[in-house]
Amino acid sequence: MVTSAPRRLSILVGVVLLLITAALSFLAWLAHAESEENLLRRQLAQVGTLLGSQATVLQVQLADIGQVAVATDGNPSAFAAFADRQLTETGQSLSLWRVDGDDMEQVALQGVPPLLPDGGADRLTELEPDGRLVMFGILPGEPRRLAYGLMPGEDNTDFVVYGEAPLAPNGRVEPAEGSPLAGLDLGLYLGEDAAPEQLLQATAPVPIEGRTETTSVPFGNSTLTIVGASQGPLTGIQSAALPWVVLGVGGLLALGGAATFEFVSRRRAEAERLAAENDRLYRQQRGIAGTLQHALLPAVPELPGLEVAARYVAGEDELQVGGDWFDVIGRGPGSCVFVVGDISGRGLPAATTMAALRFAVRAYLAEGHTIEDVLARLRGLLDIETDHQFATVLLGDLDVPAGRLRLVSAGHFPPALLADGEVMLVDCPVGTPVGVSPSVADSAVTVPVTSAATMLAFTDGAVERRGETIDTGLDRLRTAAGGVVSRPLDGMLDDLLGALVSPGNKDDTVLLGVRWG
Template identity: 50%
Template sequence: MSVKPLRRTGILVATVCLVVTVVVSWASWTVNKHSNQRLLSLQMRQVATLIANEVPVVSSMLLDAAHVADATQADPAVFQRFVAPQLASSTSLASVSLWRIDGNQRSLVAKAGVEPLLPSDRSADSFFAKLKPGRQMFITGVLPGSPAHFGYAVRTGGDTSGLVVYAEQRLPPNRHVAVPKNSPFGSLRLAVYLGRNPTGSQLLEATAPVPIPGNTHTEVVPFGDTVLTLVGSSSEPLAGPLSATLPWIVLVVGCVVAVVSGGAIEYVSRRRALAERLARENARLYQEQRTIASTLQHALLPEVPQLDGVQVAARYVPGVAGTDVGGDWYDVIHTEPGRCVLAVGDVSGRGLRAATTMALLRFAIRAYVAQGDNIETVLAKLGGLLQFDTHRQFATVLLGEVDTRTGRITVVSAGHFAPLLITGDRAEFLACRVEPPIGVSPDVRPVPASVTVDGPATLLAFTDGLVERPSELIDRGLERLRAVSLKTGDRPLNDLLDGLTAALIPDGTEDDTVILGLRWAR
């Protein structure tokens, strides 16, 4: 029985179907690769966002420790009590130490945890020499040891005492960490390097052997005076199993290649669109959460009262980092005709605890004022409401009493900036004694400072977000505020406050900001 030769049309149709199948299969493979790369990029950005949100927590811990050391004249016992809970609650934090720098000399003031590795390393001199006052962290690099560490340090802005808070963090054994499979990032193979060069010597931790295999994506996260470089790939197809096997399905189907490939490509495209919609929805929810936090913060703050003979205005500007409510607040209490008490404060940290402590202090001030206590007594009584050893928080508070009839201003301060008084062509900070912050010392004996103004005057009280900047002395921020206020002090009060926020924090700051202004004319 002879075999009939294939017809030319059949061969042509078979060839055309084969060519179409190969083309569509290649297109499916390309779309799948692009989708996986796009989804990997989105997941890596989410990981970078999570890490970036943790950096201010580390910086805040060091800054709080530095503020406590500065406020207590570097008392070793207070410093060790402050950092002990952080060491106890962290499995990776190895040590936190307080150093004093005097020229080229450095000395250890207090230490909690294991012996730091850096001071025994020859690079210590160059590291301590580059530390500058400010809110910026300075990073050491990976320190050899068993286990290896890396360190970071900070000096507060305006610090003239040479105090440095230095912490070291343990790296995991063999730099390997395990991620649960049910984690949102369980399929990621991820390596975190210190610096921009992803070399093995600067590896901090990884979830898989390095170098990371497969198609990788890199993200860079700011970290103190350097960066963290994240390199990641996926151990499984992010677009789904069907997308991965689609080219093979197209090859097998063959004769129905157009229908199958078209439907599959649509499916892959929809999966990618769904992932992008989810990313946009996450961004929208983040912004909504931030808006809710801002709304809650404004709800916790009072409406400024209408007073006879004095105009009152206030501004609250939330920090640009994070979605938690903050601890900055203001209040103006009308005590009797022509007299009022003003309060501006800042509770350490952020979140619900800070907001709760803020509300406690604010309403306590109102209660003490209502029962007839003067501002010195009120500030002294606040010291009994908040103890750092118990509550792990402290607060700076400025209280002022203003008599609009006589022009007399009296203020007391617990760790807070003195207010700025604008009179005519002068803008000067009131000279007042600054006591330790509330919660640091239970025995606060405030000494009031008074000044009498004759003629039109404007009083501005504010929190640190208005004047503090990373890597900058606080004196520069205060002088900048004084200079801008002097130029714009003749504007209406609301315009003056708007102008100050626009000029001094045009792009926002990490910290919340409060400005309270009182203006009267005699």
């Protein structure tokens, strides 16, 4: 129970940290993807600008040729001289046509003969004298050709410049190192969309794979559609690796965090377990001592002519019991010897010393000794210097028929006598406690008793409270006893306990009552 709870918590901590890591990793990936997307888009825009400007260059070239034709009134050699400079690769075709009503007449040709678009040369009549580059589309063949034309923007012009440029098989071209096209997988299409048959050029197999971006730019009277994808991380290897770095480091931190939490939890659980174990051991010891003490305290005997009752209350809030005890030994009708004592110290040592003294008292009495002699012999059993304990003992010899009570005290409170509604603490000489060498021999006092009375003997728990003198406690006892003197003996002791022993009292308390008459 104690160990599984921290483990569950540790796992929880680990999972929470992993979730946080996953979230951070995802965010890093998003940021990376976002910047990749932005970069690709920006690169495609640059490519678009570049290719769009090529259309402008082509338009200017054709317009120049047109100007020359107008100026020379279609001189073929002038055309040839000018057009030759424009033909940079084989397979190109550049031709000059004159418009004659609805007919087209080829005036001059440079390069390969033109294929002409579907519909033949008549298609060239669609051109307006505005100097704008017009795309006639891609012509099928080996190789396919891009067809375009222009009519110079001059008044009364009747010339048309027409060109065809060959396209690479599958449009594949290898961009030169350092070209803006390098590093990108590009597909260039004539028209509004990336139709395969409209492919002009490609730097990679089409259709372009991967995370693609598409842009389009004006191309003459048509449009150039550019589809691009980056061949590698545009933002650099660090950016692409960042999500994985975050995931890896975060994962390790999560595991470390969970492990640390587990370690700390286990340490604490162990400490708590030890504390609980110590507590249990203490209680067990108190349990042993308490059990022993209760076992050693006698059942109250039935004595002819006497009513006897006793109460023992263990002190609260202390893990160790004290060594309070009492005993009553019958001696014939209306006669008994009683003993009340208190061993200094607590726990098992006090309980075992108490047992030794209690049985010694019985043994010495059985041998026929007087209570003074019994006390003198008890003194031989205990020595504070060797046993580190002393005991207060009150021995009483009650003989109601003889009308007397003999008492001897070794450091113990004398009893109270309740008779005729009055409470009296017996005046009794007190010798040193058992275990402390006496300065003088113990002497008993003899007190006369009336035919009906109650004797009350007690231990210090009934009268001692921290912060006040014993006399205050004795007065309290006297007052309390006076209030319950007419009660049955058992009820009287219960009432007295209630009045004298405050909750939380730390000391053991014994009350012994003997009533006669």
